[in-house]
Amino acid sequence: MEDLKRAVREHVDLVADLVERVSAELRSGFGPAINGFVGFFHAIDWKEPWLICLLLFHFTLLVTAIISRKRVNFQFGLSILAFSGVFLAERINGFLGKHWKSFARQNYFDRNGLFISVLWSGPLLLLSIIIIVSTLVSLCKLIVQWKRAELRHRARLSRGKQD
Incomplete structure (x- = not known):
């Protein structure tokens, strides 16, 4: 005890x-x-061309996700690509860490992967969250439409029984 x-x-x-x-x-x-x-x-030297391209890439993905918010299958594919990018971030960080001299002025790719997490995985995860929220909003609207149609159908059936 x-x-x-x-x-x-x-x-x-x-x-x-x-x-x-x-x-x-x-x-x-x-x-x-x-x-x-x-x-x-x-x-970070924000004037490096590859960083500008990376930011434009993320901006393009965001605009694409917003424009295609009504196309569920496309959004599903886009979210799979985003999650795949996050999954491969460690390998991308290792590869870019070995070859940084060919495209950058300084080595941003440390062993812990802070840079790649903030500027690669972070925006991709944010994009995935936006896609998930958009899908949930679409599903809620669909459920409301379905329930209204069900109530109209029940109302017609009950009127038909009364006559």
Whole structure:
């Protein structure tokens, strides 16, 4: 019984320490995160042609997803391509990390993949979320149409029985 009490006390102390650390982080605010993001943003040379092409690629995908929001099959294919791009991000990062001198002025492709995650996977995941939300909105509208048609059909049937 003493072992159980000691284990519970250790667990409570561990959780209390974790809560204390999280609350300290929350009290410090978002300043360190914002400073890190600003540093990341300024470390990138946004005038490099390949970065401009990458941003145009993501913008084109976004516009394509918005324009084709009523074409469910096309959106499904687009989301599969986006998820495939995210899945292959690690391999892309490794390949580009080996060959960065042929297209960039500095090596953005570290082992942890922060750059590729922010500028490749992040926009693709955002695109996938937009496609999913668009699909859910379309499904909700379809369910409403179906239910209205069902209610009209039931109303016709009940009028037919009364006559």
